[in-house]
Structures are given as structure tokens and as C-alpha cells.
Amino acid sequence: MTKLGFIGLGIMGGPMAGHLVAAGHEVSGFDTNADALARLEAAGGRAANGVTDAVADAEVVITMLPNHPQVEAVVLAAGGVLESAKPGTLLIDMSTIRPETSIEVAERAGEREIRVLDAPVSGGQAGAEQASLSIMVGGENDDFAAGLPILEAVGKTIVHVGPHGAGQVVKAANQLVVGGTYALIAEAIVLLEASGVDAGVGLDVLAGGLAGSRILELKRKSMVAREFAPGFRIDLHHKDMGIALAAARQADVALPLTGLVAQLVAAGRAMGHGSLDHSALLKVVESLSGAENKE
Ligand code: NAD
Numbered sequence: 451m452t453k454l455g456f457i458g459l460g461i462m463g464g465p466m467a468g469h470l471v472a473a474g475h476e477v478s479g480f481d482t483n484a485d486a487l488a489r490l491e492a493a494g495g496r497a498a499n500g501v502t503d504a505v506a507d508a509e510v511v512i513t514m515l516p517n518h519p520q521v522e523a524v525v526l527a528a529g530g531v532l533e534s535a536k537p538g539t540l541l542i543d544m545s546t547i548r549p550e551t552s553i554e555v556a557e558r559a560g561e562r563e564i565r566v567l568d569a570p571v572s573g574g575q576a577g578a579e580q581a582s583l584s585i586m587v588g589g590e591n592d593d594f595a596a597g598l599p600i601l602e603a604v605g606k607t608i609v610h611v612g613p614h615g616a617g618q619v620v621k622a623a624n625q626l627v628v629g630g631t632y633a634l635i636a637e638a639i640v641l642l643e644a645s646g647v648d649a650g651v652g653l654d655v656l657a658g659g660l661a662g663s664r665i666l667e668l669k670r671k672s673m674v675a676r677e678f679a680p681g682f683r684i685d686l687h688h689k690d691m692g693i694a695l696a697a698a699r700q701a702d703v704a705l706p707l708t709g710l711v712a713q714l715v716a717a718g719r720a721m722g723h724g725s726l727d728h729s730a731l732l733k734v735v736e737s738l739s740g741a742e743n744k745e
Pocket of ligand 1: 458460461462463480481483486514515516517520523524545546547572574575681682683686
């Protein structure tokens with residue numbers, strides 16, 4: 451049993467914290483949203499009254515926050531994790547953020563003898579609820595070994611991919627593949643429907659052939675039915691495409707399809723779909739063929 455502090459109990463963090471309680475750990479959680487705290491209490495965790503309260507006694511701290519400004523506020527700022535946690539504590543940041551922030555957090559944490567892993571996840575809300583996430587971990591070998599038993603309570607595929615920040619780079623690669631796949635499935639639906647072919651039937655065939663993918667498997671029915679409740683919000687995917695493009699710039703490489711998909715995701719947000727699931731990229735692709743005018 452480990453004493454855990456868990457900050458960020460949203461769509462992903464909420465069920466993850468619940469699995470850690472179920473695995474026998476003592477979880478003190480904090481979130482600025484009162485409903486999220488109530489869900490943790492209902493799952494058997496303790497609702498802390500702030501970051502300091504959540505992490506002061508912890509052996510391991512997990513953060514699952516939207517983006518780098520929230521990670522900076524919760525971890526680096528006065529009263530944050532680095533100031534409040536004991537030396538020797540292991541901080542596992544599972545948020546998807548830019549690699550340079552993960553590297554900065556690791557450097558600043560080292561000054562206070564706090565160990566850090568960047569451990570972003572893939573698998574979505576379903577993966578969080580079923581404890582079947584894929585987790586890409588950056589950091590030191592010993593810290594990975596120490597964190598592994600904790601991560602096994604929330605994930606199935608857990609891989610140490612390199613030094614601090616490497617987990618975030620792998621996640622950026624994941625997000626550009628996911629975004630591009632959604633965009634192409636959206637184009638397939640638009641083509642099938644405009645040609646008078648049943649898109650559901652057409653995608654069933656695609657899912658069984660070389661074009662098959664986990665996204666086609668899990669999302670083709672809801673996309674054809676235009677069900678876009680999140681899931682993973684367009685706003686968050688917009689953030690992730692920005693991370694991917696910045697990482698490409700940093701690495702001095704050209705990723706033209708990533709650039710195009712980033713613009714489609716940006717259009718989705720600008721069209722007011724930021725709170726919808728990222729499969730709502732279909733609405734953007736449809737609008738390019740004048741969907742509104744045909745209704
Ligand atoms: P979310 O918005 O549902 O959850 C984030 C939580 O953090 C919210 O409950 C919010 O109240 C809380 N929060 C924000 N600022 C805070 C602060 N200063 N102190 C305490 N709590 C604070 O987002 P999510 O979908 O759970 O995503 C979390 C992270 O996981 C993001 O980086 C996202 O990119 C990544 N991710 C999400 C999915 C997904 O399918 N939703 C999949 C993989 C990765």
C-alpha cells in the first residue's frame with residue numbers, strides 16, 4: 451500500500467484515482483471542481499482541501515491536469531507539489547504537456563530531491579475507466595522501476611521510452627497519428643454518404659481490412675450517428691497538435707500532414723466545437739463540402 455496524492459480528477463484522473471483506491475492505495479486527491487472531489491470520496495478516497503494537503507504525506511504524487519500552465523501552477527508555484535512534498539517523493543505527471551515543461555519540472559524537482567517521471571497516456575476515457583491505458587514514460591531507470599507498480603493499477607502497456615520529456619514526445623507522435631486517422635475516417639464518411647453508399651456498412655468493411663484501426667473499431671458507429679459527446683475534447687487535441695508542431699520545430703523536421711490536421715482541429719475549435727469529442731473533426735470535413743447548405 452502506498453500513500454498517494456492525486457491532483458486533477460477529471461475525465462481521466464477521476465477513474466484512475468478510483469482504480470488506485472481499489473488496488474489498496476491510500477489516495478488523497480485534490481481538484482478545483484467540487485463534483486470531482488465528491489466522486490473521489492464516493493470511490494473511497496480522501497478529498498483534500500488543497501495541493502499541500504493532498505501531497506504533504508504522500509510517497510507518490512500523480513498529476514493529471516489539462517496543460518502546462520496548470521502543471522506549472524500545481525507543481526512549480528508557491529504552495530505547489532515541489533514546495534509541499536517530502537524529499538524522496540516520486541512525482542508522476544501523467545498530463546499531456548510540452549516536453550520542455552516536463553524537463554523543467556524534472557530539473558526543479560531535482561533541486562528539492564523529488565524524483566519525477568513524465569508519463570502521458572493513451573487509450574482515452576474508456577482506457578481510464580477500464581484501467582487499460584498505454585503509458586509512455588520518460589525519466590530515470592530507478593524511478594521508472596519505483597513507479598511501475600503504481601502505473602500497473604491504471605494501465606496495461608507501460609513502456610519506459612527514454613529520459614525526461616521522452617514520454618511527451620512519444621505522446622505527441624501518438625496524437626498526430628490519432629488526429630490524422632480521424633481526419634481520414636471523416637473524409638471516408640463524407641465520400642460514402644455523398645455517393646449514396648451506407649457509411650456504416652462501408653466502414654464495417656474498412657474495419658476488417660488493411661485500413662482497420664482501433665479508432666475505426668471504437669468510433670465508427672458514433673461518428674456515423676453524429677454522436678460527439680467527449681471523450682477527448684477538440685480543445686485538448688488542439689493543444690496536442692500544437693505540442694506536436696512545436697516538437698517538430700525543435701527537432702528540425704517537417705511534418706506536413708501534421709500541419710494540415712492541426713489546421714482542421716483549429717477550425718473545429720474556431721467553429722465552436724471545442725467541447726465536443728475529437729471525432730467531431732467530421733463536422734469540419736463535412737463543412738468543407740458545404741454540409742450546412744445541403745441540410
Ligand atoms: P479534464 O479537463 O476532464 O480534467 C482535468 C481536471 O483538472 C479537471 O477536473 C480540472 O478541474 C482539474 N484542474 C485544473 N486545474 C487545476 C488546478 N490548478 N488544481 C487542481 N485541479 C485542477 O481533462 P482530461 O480529459 O481528464 O485530461 C487530462 C489530461 O490527460 C490532459 O493533459 C489530456 O490531454 C490528457 N489525456 C486525455 C485523454 C482523454 O481521452 N480525455 C486521453 C489521453 C490523455
